Amino acid sequence: MGRAPCCDKANVKRGPWSPDEDETLKRYVETHGTGGNWIALPQKAGLRRCGKSCRLRWLNYLRPDIKHGGFTEEEDSIIYNLYGEMGSRWSFIASQLPGRTDNDVKNYWNTKLKKKLLGSSGKSNLTTTITNPTYNNNSLPCLPINPDAYDLAFSDSSQLTQNPTMLSSLNNIGYGLTQAYGLDPSLQHSSMIMSDFGSKSSSHSAENSSNISDSSAAYFASSLPGNTETGIMMDFGFGFSYDIGFAYDDDIDIKPQGVVNQSVINQYQ
DNA sequence: AACCACTCCAACCGCGCGATC
DNA sequence: TGATCGCGCGGTTGGAGTGGT
Numbered sequence: 001m002g003r004a005p006c007c008d009k010a011n012v013k014r015g016p017w018s019p020d021e022d023e024t025l026k027r028y029v030e031t032h033g034t035g036g037n038w039i040a041l042p043q044k045a046g047l048r049r050c051g052k053s054c055r056l057r058w059l060n061y062l063r064p065d066i067k068h069g070g071f072t073e074e075e076d077s078i079i080y081n082l083y084g085e086m087g088s089r090w091s092f093i094a095s096q097l098p099g100r101t102d103n104d105v106k107n108y109w110n111t112k113l114k115k116k117l118l119g120s121s122g123k124s125n126l127t128t129t130i131t132n133p134t135y136n137n138n139s140l141p142c143l144p145i146n147p148d149a150y151d152l153a154f155s156d157s158s159q160l161t162q163n164p165t166m167l168s169s170l171n172n173i174g175y176g177l178t179q180a181y182g183l184d185p186s187l188q189h190s191s192m193i194m195s196d197f198g199s200k201s202s203s204h205s206a207e208n209s210s211n212i213s214d215s216s217a218a219y220f221a222s223s224l225p226g227n228t229e230t231g232i233m234m235d236f237g238f239g240f241s242y243d244i245g246f247a248y249d250d251d252i253d254i255k256p257q258g259v260v261n262q263s264v265i266n267q268y269q
Numbered sequence: 270a271a272c273c274a275c276t277c278c279a280a281c282c283g284c285g286c287g288a289t290c
Numbered sequence: 291t292g293a294t295c296g297c298g299c300g301g302t303t304g305g306a307g308t309g310g311t
Contacts, residue, residue, distance in 0.1 A: 052296095104278085110277095111277055112276095112277090276307085278305100280302100280303085285297105285300105286299100287295105
């Protein structure tokens with residue numbers, strides 16, 4: 001048996017919202033709030049709409065703090081950064097962009113940014129090529145993420161704190177979003193990535209990193225026996241660099257363990 | 270002018286999760 | 291402890307708009 005519908009679809013209006021409906025919903029929410037119950041709201045407000053539809057309309061369009069219009073380059077870079085870090089977590093990505101909604105960001109990514117990325121990836125500066133055929137580099141920069149890795153990554157910061165240079169680098173971040181990926185040396189592969197997007201103060205002095213753009217990048221790879229890691233540094237030409245490194249044996253095993261926004265930590269703990 | 274292909278984005282859908290009973 | 295409910299999320303769809311032929 002399937003899930004019960006959230007509303008009686010036969011008795012609710014669907015499709016585009018009329019200006020009158022918008023006005024009714026806006027006036028009601030501004031006057032009474034949502035009451036914490038979107039399902040009951042349309043009836044109280046006198047709308048023949050599904051509660052979910054009302055919620056969506058309010059959140060994506062009617063809210064007073066919504067920012068409409070084109071995305072800035074800075075917003076582009078934040079989206080790239082976060083998408084590479086955590087994939088299609090649109091709600092979180094949107095939360096880092098004041099006035100933007102998850103739907104906006106998602107649409108923008110699917111219609112513009114993805115194409116922009118693919119279009120320019122052909123001229124990106126690849127300093128190292130993918131050698132393992134099991135990895136699909138067409139999906140870059142959407143790194144595969146093992147959700148189970150988050151717990152370890154955020155609960156154990158000892159590796160981070162034992163590395164003053166890395167810590168220093170992570171503290172000097174532009175957006176508060178610079179990340180480091182640590183991979184388990186016990187699995188005979190390890191690497192560390194430090195990348196910054198837009199930050200002018202990041203310091204990666206521990207290694208002579210390959211500077212592929214104004215944005216510095218460092219890629220560390222261990223020389224453990226049997227190590228099969230491959231690293232990439234990329235500059236997609238958006239006014240910022242997108243630096244990617246990863247290591248793997250059979251399974252991609254990427255664990256963010258940098259200093260990140262507390263809300264990210266809360267989300268994955 | 271008509272048709273077609275493509276883009277963009279608002280809206281819908283179904284699912285997972287947490288809260289509550 | 292399991293069932294139910296509502297919220298929030300990501301994926302998908304459909305239609306309006308636009309550009310090319």
